[in-house]
Amino acid sequence: MTRSRRRASRRLLQTNRAAAAARWLVMGIAAAMAVFPVVWIINAVFQPAGAAVALRPKWIPTSWDAGVSNISAVLDDPGFVRAFANSMIYATIQTFGTLLLASMAGYEFAHGRSRDRQALFAVCLIGLMVPVAVTLLPTQRLVSNLGWLNSIQGIVVPLIASSFALFVLTENMRAVPRELIDAAHVDGAGHFRTYWRIALPLTRNGLLAVGILIFVAAWGNYIWPLVVATRPDRYPVSVAVARYYSAQSHTTINEVMAASLVSVVPVVIVYIALQRHIVDSVARVGIKG
Amino acid sequence: LVNGRDRSPGGATAPARRFGTRTRRSAGRTQSTLMLSPFIIVYSVFVIGPIILSIALSFARWDGTSNPSFVGLDNYREMLASRGFVRSFGNLLSYVALTVPVGIAVALGLALLVNRFLGRAANFFRSVLFFPFIVPFFLTAAVWRWMFTARFGLVDRLLGSVGFDTEGWLRTPWLMIPALVIVDTWHSAGFNMVLILAGLKSIPADLIESARVDGARTIDEIRYVILPALFPVLFIVVVNGLISALQVFELPWLLTQSSVTGTSGGPGQRLLFPVMEMTSRGLGALDFGEASVIAVVLLALTGVLTTAMFVARRRFGITT
Numbered sequence: 001m002t003r004s005r006r007r008a009s010r011r012l013l014q015t016n017r018a019a020a021a022a023r024w025l026v027m028g029i030a031a032a033m034a035v036f037p038v039v040w041i042i043n044a045v046f047q048p049a050g051a052a053v054a055l056r057p058k059w060i061p062t063s064w065d066a067g068v069s070n071i072s073a074v075l076d077d078p079g080f081v082r083a084f085a086n087s088m089i090y091a092t093i094q095t096f097g098t099l100l101l102a103s104m105a106g107y108e109f110a111h112g113r114s115r116d117r118q119a120l121f122a123v124c125l126i127g128l129m130v131p132v133a134v135t136l137l138p139t140q141r142l143v144s145n146l147g148w149l150n151s152i153q154g155i156v157v158p159l160i161a162s163s164f165a166l167f168v169l170t171e172n173m174r175a176v177p178r179e180l181i182d183a184a185h186v187d188g189a190g191h192f193r194t195y196w197r198i199a200l201p202l203t204r205n206g207l208l209a210v211g212i213l214i215f216v217a218a219w220g221n222y223i224w225p226l227v228v229a230t231r232p233d234r235y236p237v238s239v240a241v242a243r244y245y246s247a248q249s250h251t252t253i254n255e256v257m258a259a260s261l262v263s264v265v266p267v268v269i270v271y272i273a274l275q276r277h278i279v280d281s282v283a284r285v286g287i288k289g
Numbered sequence: 290l291v292n293g294r295d296r297s298p299g300g301a302t303a304p305a306r307r308f309g310t311r312t313r314r315s316a317g318r319t320q321s322t323l324m325l326s327p328f329i330i331v332y333s334v335f336v337i338g339p340i341i342l343s344i345a346l347s348f349a350r351w352d353g354t355s356n357p358s359f360v361g362l363d364n365y366r367e368m369l370a371s372r373g374f375v376r377s378f379g380n381l382l383s384y385v386a387l388t389v390p391v392g393i394a395v396a397l398g399l400a401l402l403v404n405r406f407l408g409r410a411a412n413f414f415r416s417v418l419f420f421p422f423i424v425p426f427f428l429t430a431a432v433w434r435w436m437f438t439a440r441f442g443l444v445d446r447l448l449g450s451v452g453f454d455t456e457g458w459l460r461t462p463w464l465m466i467p468a469l470v471i472v473d474t475w476h477s478a479g480f481n482m483v484l485i486l487a488g489l490k491s492i493p494a495d496l497i498e499s500a501r502v503d504g505a506r507t508i509d510e511i512r513y514v515i516l517p518a519l520f521p522v523l524f525i526v527v528v529n530g531l532i533s534a535l536q537v538f539e540l541p542w543l544l545t546q547s548s549v550t551g552t553s554g555g556p557g558q559r560l561l562f563p564v565m566e567m568t569s570r571g572l573g574a575l576d577f578g579e580a581s582v583i584a585v586v587l588l589a590l591t592g593v594l595t596t597a598m599f600v601a602r603r604r605f606g607i608t609t
Contacts (some may be wrong), residue, residue, distance in 0.1 A: 023405055030399060031417040034479065037432035038424065040443075105328035113321040124328070127336045129595045131536050133564045134587050135339035137571040137580055138346065141353060142339065161332035191320040220425025222539055227572065238427045245431050246546065260428055271423050275416040282419070282480065283487035 038264065044257040045070050070258035080259060082233060083240030088266075090225070090236055091218035094156045098214050099207055102165035103173070107195045109166075110173035111181050121170070127163030132224055140227045150231045159224065165210045168285050172206030173199055209281030212274060219267055237263045340588065347581035353571075360578065368582040376558055377566040377583075380466065384562070385534045388470045392530055393523065395474050396481035401511065403482065404489050415486065419479040426476075430543030433472045434459060459544055462557035469541055469560060476540070477533075481526050488522030489515070521605040528598045532591055538564035563587055 046061035061067065074080055108114045109121050132139065139158055148154030176199050184194040200207070222238040229235055235243075241263045244256045251259075271278065347364055351357035368374050403414050421429070436443045439457035448455075455461050458468040492515065500514045516523075541560035547553030553569055554561025563583050571580035 023402060027402055027406070027414050030402075031414055033475070034418050034421050037421075037429070037436075041428075041432065101328040101331065104324040108321060108325040112324065113318065114325055123337075124332060126340070127332065129532060129591045130336070130340060130588065133536050133538055134567075134584050134591075135336075135343055136564075136568060137577055137584070138339035138342035139335060140572075141577070142335070142342075157331060158335040161328055161336055163332075163336070166328065192324065195324065216423045216425075220427065222425075222427050222543070223568075227568075238425060241431070242427050242543065245434075256431075260431060264424065264428055267423055267425065271420065275419070276412065278423075279415055279419050279483055283483050 038268070041257050041261050041264075045254060045261050047254065049252060049254055066254065067258075070254045071262065073255050074258045074262055077259075079232060079235075080237075080240055080244075080262075083235045083237045084263070086234060087219060087237040089152065090155050090221075091215050093152065094159055094218040095211050095215045097156060097160040098162045098165050099169075099211055101160055102162055102169045102210070103200060103203065103207065104195065106166055106169035106173045107199050109170045111176070111178070111199070112191070124166055125163045127161070128167065132159065136223065136227065143228055148228075150229055150234045154228050155225050155234075155236075159218070159221075162214065165214065168210050169203065169206055172203040176202045205277075205281070208274075209277065209285070212270060212278055213282075215270065216267055343581045343584040343588070346577050347585045349578050351577040352575045353577055357578070364578045364582050368579045371579075373561070373566045373570070374563075374583065377554075377561045377563045378586075380554075380559060381535070381537070381562055384466050384469065384537065385531065387466060388473050388534055389527060389530045391470055392474045392477060392481065393526060395478045396485055396526065397519075397523070399478060399482040400485035400489060401515075403486060415483065419483055421476050421478075422480040424476075426539045427543055429472065429476055430540055433468075433475075434544055434546075437468055459560075460556055462559045465555060465557075465559040469537075469544065472540055472544065473537070477530075481530070484526055485519065485522055488519050492518045521601075524601055524605070525598070528594055528601075532594050535587055535590055535594075536564060538562050538568075541565065 043059070043061055046063055046067035048063050048066045105124070109117070114120065143149060143154045143158060146154070148157075180198055180202075181194055184198050189197065220238060221236065222242065225234075225236045226239055229239070241259050244251055244259045346357065348359060348361060349357040350360045350363075399418055403411055403418070406414060437445070437458040439445055439455060439460070440449070442457065444458060445455060455464060458464040496518070497510065497514055500510050505513070541547075541555075541562055542553065542565055545553060545555030545560050547555075547565060547569075553565045564587070567580045567583040570583070571577050
């Protein structure tokens with residue numbers, strides 16, 4: 001009796017162990033596939049010329065010196081460096097601009113005079129379902145008629161009224177207790193001052209989450225700058241790297257890979273530093289939004 | 290309701306006090322307007338404006354510079370019968386039919402798997418699997434193009450060893466859409482997984498516990514307890530997937546190295562999608578009227594899907 005029960009429990013333990021091992025295996029493979037392309041880029045950069053495209057590829061980096069020289073070749077290309085700087089400027093301005101506009105409007109919709117304007121708020125969310133791509137042509141014509149082609153404002157301004165940011169930040173602003181706002185008003189703080197000193201600091205988690213997502217999207221943005229920035233000195237890094245890949249480019253595959261690697265560094269750093277935060281806020285926003 | 294609460298303090302106070310606060314109130318009103326208007330102005334000009342322009346231009350002939358002329362439904366008549374329109378929407382249909390079910394199956398599988406892990410391991414896998422979502426499209430496309438290269442690419446190397454040799458997936462017409470689906474799934478599975486995972490966490494533990502006490506196997510547990518409870522989340526993921534699939538263009542664009550003005554979509558134009566056709570009609574052929582027809586069709590389809598989503602949300606009791 002006891003022996004048979006012990007045997008049964010041992011069998012159960014074994015199947016559980018087998019199941020756990022299988023889970024770890026499948027998960028490990030999935031995780032490897034998720035990071036593989038970026039790992040592969042790193043691998044290709046730190047190889048002597050030709051090794052990355054050989055029929056028998058090397059699976060681990062073999063040459064530190066090759067990597068250093070590939071990367072410094074990219075950093076010596078003034079076109080690439082300028083594109084990288086451009087992207088920094090575009091993405092930073094777009095991120096802060098979006099946050100400012102959306103948080104001010106969100107504060108108004110949550111606590112200001114516009115808090116009953118459901119219809120206006122609904123109209124402001126139409127942008128959630130209409131991406132830039134669908135209205136690309138009229139927007140491009142508009143920017144062109146304003147004389148904004150090849151300018152920072154031409155690339156940034158059409159993108160900073162984000163319905164997504166407004167939606168999330170209004171939700172966050174609604175969570176700020178009304179009593180705090182009223183108390184600030186009683187203490188004599190003006191409307192803007194209350195927003196800036198009370199509401200904004202209390203919504204910093206939402207601001208951070210939205211800010212990261214906007215920055216990552218702005219960094220990867222390709223088609224919009226492509227039709228607005230026609231001059232090479234205005235290219236963002238996405239367009240510059242895509243040029244590296246084109247058939248007319250005179251660079252070696254190792255340099256192409258090095259350019260790719262350098263271009264993704266800011267996004268990867270932001271992600272590694274804040275991954276828990278990013279994933280949590282996507283889960284929160286995704287279900288609600 | 291809110292109106293009532295709003296009115297009562299002001300209405301109950303004496304006229305004298307109201308007079309005293311007038312200056313501060315109007316100052317508040319000015320500040321209110323100042324805070325709302327930047328968003329409203331930029332939004333009207335660059336979001337609402339182009340939508341209205343798209344609709345208006347679909348009834349006009351316009352080369353982008355001269356004065357547009359009204360042509361009624363001509364653009365629709367020509368466009369709906371044109372080869373590019375039929376081809377791009379045909380491709381879209383087969384792409385959607387493949388990528389939505391495949392994407393959701395992978396995301397659901399990953400979510401159920403990650404859900405069996407606890408603590409650090411769970412967080413680690415969640416973060417790693419989400420990672421592809423933040424890799425910019427221009428890199429995703431570049432790496433995958435290389436993986437799909439004939440002979441040298443990793444996909445051909447792996448499948449070639451089991452006898453599946455190709456001329457490169459992105460050069461073989463019938464493999465082009467499957468290739469895009471693979472890349473798209475790689476990109477978005479982690480994102481959808483995070484949503485589904487959040488749904489899984491919200492299933493009451495005693496529901497699953499009682500199923501286990503009743504002796505339910507894992508398969509039964511998934512089928513009869515988890516899937517029904519997940520239905521609202523899965524619905525959102527599907528509709529989100531449909532909406533973003535309608536607008537697909539950056540990945541196929543970069544995968545086939547299309548240009549703004551030239552023909553696009555790769556061999557056999559198997560990766561020509563509506564937004565790409567629209568862009569080349571507009572910026573390439575300078576026919577903004579016909580290009581706008583595509584925009585209007587896409588806007589209408591997205592509108593229908595979004596409405597369906599809102600109605601369903603209300604029925605499932607997900608309030609925003």
